[in-house]
Amino acid sequence: MTLEFTVPNLACSACVDTVTKAIQAIDTTAQIKADPTTKQVEVTTGASESVIKQAIVDAGYTVA
Template identity: 30%
Template sequence: MLQFHIPNMTCSSCAKPLENALLSVDPLAQIETDVPARLVRIETALEEATFLATLAEAGYPHHPQLGR
């Protein structure tokens, strides 16, 4: 499972386009968004780099969480 911290995902209106962008890369992915924690979790067989690029292109770049 992949997990990404998305600081600018601040509401459910942000989460839906983010999910759609991720599903465009892997329609079979299982995606869970946690808006209060600003996390997205993806169950997929694809590489992390694929999703990092998609998140950045969609305007939701991942930022590592320090201390975790």
């Protein structure tokens, strides 16, 4: 399934790397597209939305 999140404090490529690694720690096969300009993160994963959202939060980011 494809999930979309708005991450207001996603500011740069380092932030994208951090969020990507946090999600891949949960689902190694997840496909992640993150854009610091639009603050959007799109995740194609088999994991639940709540698990992915928590991974982003645990990495230090806010999910709107």
